[in-house]
Amino acid sequence: MILDCHTHLAPPRPEAVVCASPAGFVPAGGQLYSLGIHPWRPEEATEENFGLLARLAGMPEVAAIGEAGVDQLRGGPMYRQMLAFRRQIEISEAAGKPLVVHDVKAHDSVAGLRRDYAPVQPWILHGFRAKPTVAKMMLQASDGFWFSFGEKFNPDALRAVPRERILAETDESALDIRQIIARLSEALGEDLTETIAANSARVFATAHRAADSR
Ligand SMILES: [Zn+2]
Numbered sequence: 001m002i003l004d005c006h007t008h009l010a011p012p013r014p015e016a017v018v019c020a021s022p023a024g025f026v027p028a029g030g031q032l033y034s035l036g037i038h039p040w041r042p043e044e045a046t047e048e049n050f051g052l053l054a055r056l057a058g059m060p061e062v063a064a065i066g067e068a069g070v071d072q073l074r075g076g077p078m079y080r081q082m083l084a085f086r087r088q089i090e091i092s093e094a095a096g097k098p099l100v101v102h103d104v105k106a107h108d109s110v111a112g113l114r115r116d117y118a119p120v121q122p123w124i125l126h127g128f129r130a131k132p133t134v135a136k137m138m139l140q141a142s143d144g145f146w147f148s149f150g151e152k153f154n155p156d157a158l159r160a161v162p163r164e165r166i167l168a169e170t171d172e173s174a175l176d177i178r179q180i181i182a183r184l185s186e187a188l189g190e191d192l193t194e195t196i197a198a199n200s201a202r203v204f205a206t207a208h209r210a211a212d213s214r
Helices: 047-056 078-095 107-117 132-141 155-160 177-188 193-203 205-212
Strands: 004-007 016-020 032-035 062-071 099-104 123-125 145-149 166-168
Touching: 004 166, 016 062, 047 078, 062 078, 062 107, 078 099, 078 107, 099 107, 107 123, 107 132, 132 145, 132 155, 145 155, 155 177, 166 177, 166 193, 177 193, 193 205
Parallel strands: 004 016, 016 032, 032 062, 062 099, 099 123, 123 145, 145 166
Antiparallel strands: none
């Protein structure tokens, strides 16, 4: 059962999708991963790594592409970040696997790219801590956005997101995923464990099917 859709903590994490870079990727048995080139690491945005990512994306252990995205406060120059993000949008679509999106003060760019590409795959807005107005703006822009909440979140934004689009994550938190889900549950006034487990199973369905059919 997957509860944690995004973590940088080391495997084994049987309830998590572990985020890793394509360069030097060696999967641990039974672990699910998201593979991508982070906007904070522009030096990894090379043709070689995009090619590698496109090949690794077909592995059943790879449940998602990312994290990938745009960060206005940190990382490489904006044009390079956008280029790397676009490449990973295309890899996500070609592989048929969802995209874990890093969006820091770049909501307009992310929503605009979603509209332009009209991708089939879900985009998981990871570490969502923006205001409810931003959540509503993203929901209006596309029904393909999912919202992953971690240790820091805006309770009003959590309440603004439909139940079927709520995910949870540890990212780099010292709290474990069940403690984070307990906080989210408290903010909503209902236990979200089952909701998050069901949503995670749906959003990563392609990878699960691929792993089952092996
Ligand atoms: Zn992260």
